[in-house]
Amino acid sequence: MAANNVSEILPRVLIVSRRTLRKNKFVDFVGEYHLDLIVKYGAIPVIVPRVAGIHMHLASFEPIHGVLLCEGEDIDPSRYQPANSETDKLSPEELDEIRNLHASDTAIDKEKDSIEFHLAKLCLERNIPFLGICRGSQVLNVACGGTLYQDIVTEISRKIPEENRVKHMDYDNYDGHRHKIKVLDGTPLHKWFKDSLEGKDQMDIMVNSYHHQGVKKLAPRFVPMAYAPDGLIEGYYDPDSYKPEEGKFVMGLQFHPERMRLADSEEFDHPGCPCVYQEFVKAVIAYQKKVTRATNGPKSLMLNNHVLEKKRRIVRSFSLARDIYSAGNGFNSIKESELNFGADFLATKTMLSEQQEIKLKEIGATVRNAFTGDNTVKVNEDKQKLTRKSNMDKLSIEQLTDLVSFYQGMSHICSETLDQKLHNIMD
Known part of the structure; x- marks a missing residue:
């Protein structure tokens, strides 16, 4: 039975697809765990295909009640590195080494960049709930004026004591790899994972990791929620835009809570893993109601x-x-x-x-x-x-x-x- 008015329609969360080659043809996809969790908590995922020129037609995807950005290739460095700055640039030899180690990630996709940065700006301008996972958290930080490490091993690991180094990417143990992060008290992340933090002084949990880049300079509006032992920010949020019950949610997580599952099981590593999606969708639902009230008038x-x-x-x-x-x-x-x-x-x-x-x-x-x-x-x-x-x-x-x-x-x-x-x- 068709819905009679917009208030009866589930809120819409836009997710941009990722492009890959299959049988010599391009295939666009989005990880199913993201889609499952969005639907489970009461919203509808709407996939924005990574197609040339689609960033000029984002109005066709209205109404937009939330945006989730997730996996993908490295962001074009020109978006966060000044053209005339040589300070943060890596040498040609270092760049070649990084491309050889991370060939699947270093192929810049400028079209996907354009789509996702347009969506990020739209969310920031209209206060639309936004959740960034992995690459999505990097997009959000850059969109707000932050910067990134082009390669964690080159720019962090080789410059710190060995005992503080962290492996953020393990191609031989892709889903099973975990590393420690320290969760900061008083943050949403601490609230969600409090049952996994043993004892009053225990603030560490183990998370997965699929990236060779990360947040370098955090945009001023954000506050960190967790750090890895090497100092890399693993989660952040905007405290002024975090009231899910009022439709406010702006957050980035470097790890993938949706994929933190026990071996050969659908059970999560921690009870708090799905909470980020639950709270995000709560904000999306509240935002839809707010928009509906504004459209219809009190x-x-x-x-x-x-x-x-x-x-x-x-x-x-x-x-x-x-x-x-x-x-x-x-x-x-x-x-x-x-x-x-x-x-x-x-x-x-x-x-x-x-x-x-x-x-x-x-x-x-x-x-x-x-x-x-x-x-x-x-x-x-x-x-x-x-x-x-x-x-x-x-x-x-x-x-x-x-x-x-x-x-x-x-x-x-x-x-x-x-x-x-x-x-x-x-x-």
């Missing part, structure tokens, strides 16, 4: 015609700006006042985070400056259109896609915030 809140019209014009303002950026035309039928509604709204006190407010105000100013012009100088219509087209042509495909993605979420953000403000006024 049933108990009766808005007069004046307020409803103001809300409609604010949302239309950002929708128009989005369409202008994506199409580069349509100016003739647009009044300056319609665009100003969005810019004026951004100048008021909103319930957004400081980071969102700054970004929105910048976009609001851009809307004004790009489309209203200097009132003291009257430029003819043809010249205006030519200037706008010229400016758009200078933008890269990725920049244009970022603008379209941003404006696609803008009307939703403004609508939800306005509902909250109006609700507080009525209360």
